Amino acid sequence: MAKGPRYCVPFRRRREGKTDYQLRRALVSSGLSRLVTRGTSKHMVVQIVEARVLGDEVIASVHSQELTKNFGWKGYCGNVPAAYLTGFLCGLRAVASGVKKAILDMGLQSPTRSSRSFAALKGALDAGVSVAHDKETLPDEKRVQGQHIVSYAKGLSSNPEAYQYRFSKYLSQELRPEQLAEHFASTKEKILSSFKKAEVKKRERKRGKD
DSSP: OOOSTTOOOOOHHHHTTSOOHHHHHHHHHTOSEEEEEEEOSSOEEEEEEEEETTEEEEEEEEETHHHHHHHOOOSOTTSHHHHHHHHHHHHHHHHHTTOOEEEEEOTTOOOOTTOHHHHHHHHHHHHTOEEOOOGGGSOOHHHHTTHHHHHHHHHHTTSHHHHHHHTHHHHHTTOOGGGHHHHHHHHHHHHHHHHHHHHHHHHHHHHHHO
């Protein structure tokens, strides 16, 4: 370990490899809300966060488990289609809360083209949140819908044992992986419908007060 009168011990989260403070300073200095994307091996979390003097304030937050609990998602919660839907739902909540513009915060994740973080970004963009980005990094519509998973499942169908092993979660939920694209579309429609109903109720309440 370095020693000497000029040596400064890095902040704990920097030592633990959790926070790049130079990057965080640049993001906070932008003055924009941060679209924070974080993923685990099984799930995806997307948040809209604003920096405050006393600490970060979460404006909108979505965990991919909500897709299963509230919208009937039967697929895996940690893949690209789930990341898109998580970002889409978070984007709708952000817009409803008055957030129109944000900056992407991927933390210490490597910016890999068409990754889950960029799928979540695409979802937020489609929901109406403006975020500066390079279009080349976003996954295409087929990947967002899970067509790459559908193709893999079709190719593996000739090997029943491997097929059963790879897609056991899908099959346990009575969803054949070949139907993932259709299931994705129906889940997205459910998310949109829930927000449309919420908007109607909000307008009715407003009229009642007037």
